[in-house]
Amino acid sequence: MNNLDIGSRVQNRRKEQKITLKELSERTGLSTGFLSQFERGMTSIAIDSLQNIAKILGMDMDSFFNIPKKSSYDAEPIIRSYDRKVGSVNKKYVQFYLAKDLENAKFLPRLYELWPSSENDHLKTYVHEGVEFIYVLEGILTLNYKNKVYEMYPEDTAYLDSKTPHNWENNTNKKVRILVIHYPNPFIQNDANTRTDEHEK
Known part of the structure; x- marks a missing residue:
């Protein structure tokens, strides 16, 4: 499912519950402008932020991504490269999920392919729950962590506290x-109120 489909579902559910963009903004910590763009499919959204919105609107995360129920999986633990599920696509990157049973996995592994940048905007940092591990497979990645900028090369790794701006x-x-790799897995529903700033890579 693409960004437009996801945003449209959120918009329809929000209107059904008579929740304004301003009210949703106040409850999620995301700006009304960002939420409006998201609902119109003009920007992508962090999984953690989407999870928070889903909780507020009483929606299931798997309804956004057509995740099969656990019983539908066979015993094979392997995902072939040609069978990867696309998590999101936008003008900056495409994201692939690298695990089958996303709603039960302890951690969330993802592959990102980042397009060459055509913008010179200041990179906005964000925070979310958990910790994050990054391994560079190809190219040169620019990482902003604790307001310091790093260049990461193939086979470089980084372990981040996700509550620190990055x-x-x-x-x-x-x-x-x-x-x-993100831990804990944001697909797993919990009682904690996850607060995540806008995720705009």
Whole structure:
């Protein structure tokens, strides 16, 4: 499912519950402008932020991504490269899920392919729950962590406290590929109120 489909579902559910963009903004900590763009499919959204919105609107995360129920999986633990599920696509990157049973996995492994950057905007950092591991597979990744900028090269790794302001992007003219592992898995529903700033890579 693409960004437009996800945003449209959120918008329809929000209107059904007679919740204004301003009210949703206040409850999520996301700006009304960002939420409006998201609902119209003009920007992507962090999984953690989407999870928070889903909780508020009483929606299931798997309804956004057509995740099969656990009983539908066979015994094979392997996902072939040609069978990867696409998590999101936007003008900056495409994201692939690297695990089958996303709603029960302890951690969330993802592959990001970042397009060459065509913008010179200041990279906005964000925070969310948990910790994050990054492994650079191809290209040069620009990482902003604790307000310090790093360049990461193939086979470089980073372990981040996700509650510390951070973000990353591709500032080169070539594709960048990275493996990102997030713990705990944001697909797993819990009682904690996850607060995540806007995720705009």
